[in-house]
Amino acid sequence: MQQSAVDAVIRGLKRAGVSIVCYLPDSLFKELYPALDADPDIRTIQVTNEGEGAAICGGVFLSGKRAALVMENSGLRASVEPLARMGLGAGIPVVMLMSYRGDMGENNWWAVPHGVTMEPVLQALRIPYVVEREEERIEQAIFDAYELAYSSYYHTAVALSGSIVR
Amino acid sequence: MKRFECMTKLAARLSDELVVLSLGASVDEWYNAAPHMRSASLFQQQLGCVTPQAFGLAAGLPERQIISLDTDGGLLFNLGILATLGNEKPKNLFVVVWDNEMYQSIGGPKTHTASGTVDLAAIARGAGVTHAYTARTLDEFDAHCEAGLASDDPYIVVAKVAGTVQPEIKRKHSDGREDKYIFVRHVEATEGITIMGPSEHN
Numbered sequence: 001m002q003q004s005a006v007d008a009v010i011r012g013l014k015r016a017g018v019s020i021v022c023y024l025p026d027s028l029f030k031e032l033y034p035a036l037d038a039d040p041d042i043r044t045i046q047v048t049n050e051g052e053g054a055a056i057c058g059g060v061f062l063s064g065k066r067a068a069l070v071m072e073n074s075g076l077r078a079s080v081e082p083l084a085r086m087g088l089g090a091g092i093p094v095v096m097l098m099s100y101r102g103d104m105g106e107n108n109w110w111a112v113p114h115g116v117t118m119e120p121v122l123q124a125l126r127i128p129y130v131v132e133r134e135e136e137r138i139e140q141a142i143f144d145a146y147e148l149a150y151s152s153y154y155h156t157a158v159a160l161s162g163s164i165v166r
Numbered sequence: 167m168k169r170f171e172c173m174t175k176l177a178a179r180l181s182d183e184l185v186v187l188s189l190g191a192s193v194d195e196w197y198n199a200a201p202h203m204r205s206a207s208l209f210q211q212q213l214g215c216v217t218p219q220a221f222g223l224a225a226g227l228p229e230r231q232i233i234s235l236d237t238d239g240g241l242l243f244n245l246g247i248l249a250t251l252g253n254e255k256p257k258n259l260f261v262v263v264w265d266n267e268m269y270q271s272i273g274g275p276k277t278h279t280a281s282g283t284v285d286l287a288a289i290a291r292g293a294g295v296t297h298a299y300t301a302r303t304l305d306e307f308d309a310h311c312e313a314g315l316a317s318d319d320p321y322i323v324v325a326k327v328a329g330t331v332q333p334e335i336k337r338k339h340s341d342g343r344e345d346k347y348i349f350v351r352h353v354e355a356t357e358g359i360t361i362m363g364p365s366e367h368n
Contacts, residue, residue: 020222020225020226043225045225045250045254046250046253047246047250048246048247048249048250049244049246051214051244052214052218052244052246052247052250053218055212055214055215055218055219055222055244056218056219056221056222056225056250057222058215058218058219058222059186059218059219059220059221059222059223059224059225059226060222060223060225060226061222061361062208062219062222062223062226062346062349062350062353062361063222063223063225063226063227063353063361064226064227064353064354064357064359064360064361065225065226067222067226081213081214082212082214082215082218085210085211085212085215085342086210086212086215089210089211089212089341089342089343090210090342090343090345090346091343091346092346151365153362
């Protein structure tokens, strides 16, 4: 991930008012995590699985602060249970930023399931999402994800792929 | 030790705290044991989410005391949160684990704590939550509530309670969505903030 893309993600999060980020580190976003850790305006919380991160983000929503769940798209599968209960059961939103493993160009066999399952899982949970492959669209995509999450009180997701993460 | 009696002891110590609690019969018990805390309590139906949500709330409101009323089944569903608490060390989070050694809400099949070999407080200490204890009597539980609410470290008390439900208590009628609105409006009013504000146009 290029530094300019890392900067764009952080600009988007700040423009959306995010002050807490929960993450489980992955390889495609590996440059993003230390940059988030180092940012004085953002508190990072490393979690043990993405479902735990989703639930923490839900609690942050209830505090009036804004949170982001940052992860590889495989983490979406680990988050399905809390996302379904919080989103469909109570209207507690979580905004997710995911690296898109398994997209066209993937060269790891183990990442193929992530590409196969990501969009169907998002659609099963009725989560609006965008897949961004151009760096210049990152900031606005993140900002827009918060606008919709805070008018629908439901989850939204941004997946980053293509030249952004390779 | 009965859970409802423990709840009555804890409720007597609470006024402006915020509570997140687990699913099942403990919901209706808390609704009755702490009527003054109803709007300050988030009633959810989320196995494995309770303490993580409470921690998120504690991270977002660092000056407010947050209480998680979790369960043995709920904590076993996501033990990883203990490691996160051990590293993050929130100063304003008190966790009660109602350990009745069973999945009570579905009729009472045993959890892993029923064997006597699984010690949730010891797991928590091993994860870095140094203030993690087991209470077996009402006096022990009440003493841990006093200490836990005053602690500047995360504090967990595993309350070994009977698998009984307080009889003839009033049922809560609202669902998770209504409960969320009640809770959010309470947080907004008491913190002087807006969480769910107006749209651009009405």
